[in-house]
Amino acid sequence: MAARIRRPRARTCERCGREERLDDATGSWVVADGTGEVYCIHEWDINGSFVPFEDGPTEA
Numbered sequence: 001m002a003a004r005i006r007r008p009r010a011r012t013c014e015r016c017g018r019e020e021r022l023d024d025a026t027g028s029w030v031v032a033d034g035t036g037e038v039y040c041i042h043e044w045d046i047n048g049s050f051v052p053f054e055d056g057p058t059e060a
């Protein structure tokens, strides 16, 4: 049983619908398509569990 850190592979903005995916070569996020608002402060919904920004400090 291997315990590995699960890294999100894709994310979708809950506000404007912008979609990005993780590029394996660069390890950075790239826009999946042309949708979304450039000036949106993107709130990413990654598999419904990964939250990059919390309202406050939490213990995992």
Ligand SMILES: [Zn+2]
Binding pocket: 013, 014, 015, 016, 017, 018, 036, 037, 040, 041, 042, 043
């Ligand atoms: Zn957005």
